[in-house]
Amino acid sequence: MNLEENFQQKVDDEIKIEPKDWMPEKYRQTLIRQISQHAHSEIVGMLPEGNWITRAPSLRRKAILIAKVQDEAGHGLYLYSAAETLGISRDEMYDQLHTGKAKYSSIFNYPTLTWADIGAIGWLVDGAAILNQIPLCRTSFGPYARAMVRVCKEESFHQRQGFELLLTLSQGTEAQKKMCQDAINRWWWPSLMMFGPNDDASPHTAQSMKWKIKRFTNDELRQKFIDMIAEQVKVLNMTLPDDELKWNEERKHYDFGKINWEEFWQVVGGNGPCNKQRLDARKNAWADGEWVREAATAYAEKKLAKQTTNAA
Numbered sequence: 001m002n003l004e005e006n007f008q009q010k011v012d013d014e015i016k017i018e019p020k021d022w023m024p025e026k027y028r029q030t031l032i033r034q035i036s037q038h039a040h041s042e043i044v045g046m047l048p049e050g051n052w053i054t055r056a057p058s059l060r061r062k063a064i065l066i067a068k069v070q071d072e073a074g075h076g077l078y079l080y081s082a083a084e085t086l087g088i089s090r091d092e093m094y095d096q097l098h099t100g101k102a103k104y105s106s107i108f109n110y111p112t113l114t115w116a117d118i119g120a121i122g123w124l125v126d127g128a129a130i131l132n133q134i135p136l137c138r139t140s141f142g143p144y145a146r147a148m149v150r151v152c153k154e155e156s157f158h159q160r161q162g163f164e165l166l167l168t169l170s171q172g173t174e175a176q177k178k179m180c181q182d183a184i185n186r187w188w189w190p191s192l193m194m195f196g197p198n199d200d201a202s203p204h205t206a207q208s209m210k211w212k213i214k215r216f217t218n219d220e221l222r223q224k225f226i227d228m229i230a231e232q233v234k235v236l237n238m239t240l241p242d243d244e245l246k247w248n249e250e251r252k253h254y255d256f257g258k259i260n261w262e263e264f265w266q267v268v269g270g271n272g273p274c275n276k277q278r279l280d281a282r283k284n285a286w287a288d289g290e291w292v293r294e295a296a297t298a299y300a301e302k303k304l305a306k307q308t309t310n311a312a
């Protein structure tokens with residue numbers, strides 16, 4: 001058996017691939033691409049919600065939102081660490097984000113216009129993220145799989161807080177109900193796009209399934225999400241903005257309307273409503289932190305020089 005066959009055999013036998021194991025270069029590159037884009041999504045994903053921390057309507061809501069946004073930072077850090085084990089540095093990954101070479105999830109290029117958007121993000125965006133990430137706990141690359149276990153635990157709290165926020169609004173005044181429905185209307189279709197292009201337009205799915213990086217295809221996960229949310233929305237007494245959404249007894253799934261893929265590719269290509277704002281915020285944060293990095297490096301160098309002198 002050659003190296004590549006041996007590698008595939010391990011994957012087929014559900015043996016985790018670890019950083020020091022031999023792996024095909026394309027497997028390494030696929031993982032670097034997916035894990036780093038996932039990390040960037042967590043970090044950029046802090047921005048739309050962070051925007052509402054100062055305006056949360058109560059101390060309880062503020063404490064929950066701060067905790068959630070901090071969790072997203074933590075997820076980004078676990079993921080950057082997992083990607084580093086594949087031989088890419090954190091600085092390189094940041095550079096790829098700042099220069100637009102690396103993508104991050106399309107969903108975070110939409111604005112958070114009202115407080116109800118915070119609930120819609122928790123319920124729909126975290127809901128979609130969990131469905132995608134639970135299978136990633138069994139992904140073939142060990143460090144990615146282990147990072148996902150903790151991330152999923154935290155994401156399920158995120159989804160519940162979002163649903164609870166919307167449930168409160170849905171039982172409130174007419175204005176609150178209207179705000180709740182409006183947020184659901186705006187976030188529904190972009191949430192469906194989070195799962196990526198249809199399987200027949202997804203260049204990476206087939207190979208990633210063979211390597212067990214992905215356990216389900218984009219369309220399979222999207223359908224699971226639609227089936228789940230179409231039931232949960234009834235509890236909120238709200239509706240989803242899709243006239244074609246209908247239970248199909250034969251398929252045992254909900255049928256749904258057409259996704260606007262033109263909009264998806266525009267957003268992915270940098271032309272969404274908030275792309276520039278999001279990337280500028282990240283680039284500014286990096287530039288503003290320059291003095292901290294310099295100070296930390298100077299301190300580390302000084303400490304090392306002292307240790308070297310003492311050792312001599």
Ligand code: FAQ
Pocket residue numbers: 033034037038039041042045046072103104105106107121125126129132193194195196197201202203204205208218268
């Ligand atoms: N946005 O062939 P595929 C979160 C790109 S975390 C932008 O299907 P693949 C937590 C794709 O990169 C959300 N680009 O690719 C949170 C590829 O381009 P490339 C992030 C997208 O990798 C909640 C091209 O299209 N989650 O939300 C998108 O097999 C609340 C062709 O696509 C993850 O990253 C998109 N939506 O499947 C944080 C999960 N979809 O790279 C804060 C891990 C596709 O060739 C607040 N990632 N593209 O230039 C994955 O599961 C996969 O990478 C997919 C895409 C499913 C996203």
